[in-house]
Amino acid sequence: QKEVEQDPGPLSVPEGAIVSLNCTYSNSAFQYFMWYRQYSRKGPELLMYTYSSGNKEDGRFTAQVDKSSKYISLFIRDSQPSDSATYLCAMSGYSNYQLIWGAGTKLIIKP
Amino acid sequence: SAVISQKPSRDICQRGTSLTIQCQVDSQVTMMFWYRQQPGQSLTLIATANQGSEATYESGFVIDKFPISRPNLTFSTLTVSNMSPEDSSIYLCSDGDRDYGYTFGSGTRLTVV
Secondary structure: OOOEEOOOOOEEEEOOOOEEEEEEEOOOOEEEEEEEEEOOOOOOEEEEEEEOOEEEEEOOEEEEEEOOOOEEEEEEOOOOHHHOEEEEEEEEEOOOOOOEEOOOEEEEEEO | OOOEEEEOOEEEEOOOOOEEEEEEEOOOOOEEEEEEEOOOOOEEEEEEEEOOOOOEEOOOOOOOOOOEEEEEOOEEEEEEOOOOHHHOEEEEEEEOOOOOOOOEOOOEEEEEO
């Protein structure tokens, strides 16, 4: 079993829909949670960064961390075709700076 | 958060040669990471590079093949040595900034022929 599980998709939704992307993890020591967006042939771009539990909002993006369920989510409101990309979750523990990565979910927003 | 400039952005290299990839950070960072990413896959950590100490390599990666330098807190290089077609991949560097989240360079797309 992988430490971080993420459905690779693809996930296809119509423009304007609310998108929900999720990762589950098994290591209760994880404290730092990140979501990255990666366009084809580009480096990962940090979207959201959360320490410990709770919600964080930035524009159309909301990140949620539920440590009791070992479950993190990224919500995208009013999705746009330009949001079509691969979304990767990553996380680390307090004492280990290395990120553990999900497989990435390919998101397609249909005009 | 930091801005990381990575170069070259892409290269096509002959089998048996070496390529050095550079990452320049616009602020001082203690820790940097080097990754490899195969098409359609997630990131695989090659090594962790701290200034003033030897890089720490992950299982399956060795210093002779992927020597890393970290001469100061704003710069690092990764060399891919004695290349074979199996080394064709995207190579990425990142910082390890816990305050703002980890920032990545734009990547180096390497093709070995």
